[in-house]
Amino acid sequence: MFASALTVVVGVTSALIFGGADFLGGIASRRMAAVRVTAIAAVVGALGLLLVYPVFGGVWSAEALFWGGLSGVTGALAISLLYACLAIGPMSILSPLTAVVSAIVPLTFGLLRGERLGPVGYVAIGIALVAVVLVGFVNARGLREGEERGAAEPARHPDGRRVGRHDRRVPDPDRSDSG
The missing domain is CATH 1.10.287 (Helix Hairpins)
Incomplete structure (x- = not known):
């Protein structure tokens, strides 16, 4: 009974952490580059691991190092792609x-x-x-039937500025502010 309750608690906690991280990462990647958001998330995650390490510990081995390294590289690539998608899509x-x-x-x-x-x-x-x-x-x-927004056309702020995959907002060259 205790093991199944613990499984539920750990599962729900994990879902909340991952869901919150994805949501916040998606919001942040609309304001700055997805790679930068991923780097910030990695630093925050590493700090979290350092905080819980004394409580849970771990065992170093070549196998653990291999799987951890492989997981870290593929995870960073996946999160970068996720944040890039969240920056341009719904x-x-x-x-x-x-x-x-x-x-x-x-x-x-x-x-x-x-x-x-x-x-x-x-x-x-x-x-x-x-x-x-x-x-x-x-x-x-917000998109009309048949209209798509993708990497070729960055998201636009209501006043016409490009937002999303850029670290800064760039004025729209098609828009004339001299009225």
Whole structure:
């Protein structure tokens, strides 16, 4: 009983931390470069690890160093890409979509290593895949039918300035302020 309650507490706490980090990172990446946001998040995460290390400890080994390094590099790349997407796209669509897609990697790895899911697990996978397809039909608020906003066209502030993937706001060259 205690182990299952602890699992729920750790899972909910993890979801809140990751969700909050994604939300704050997405907001920050609309104001500065995604790589800079990722670097700041890495420093904050490292400080958090240093705070909990004395309590939980750890064991150094070559295997732990390899998997930790691989996880760190791929995680930094993934978070940079996530923040770049959140800077140019609607957070309400991208966040749940990336959550589902990022769950597929460890799931696939576990299944390839011989782990098996129960019936509820397979139903959950089916629901998640249907959700991903349905999210594709959602029109982002603020965009008209057929209009897209992507890397080729930066997001614009209501007064015409470009925002998002840049560290600074750049005046719109098409807009004349001399009226």
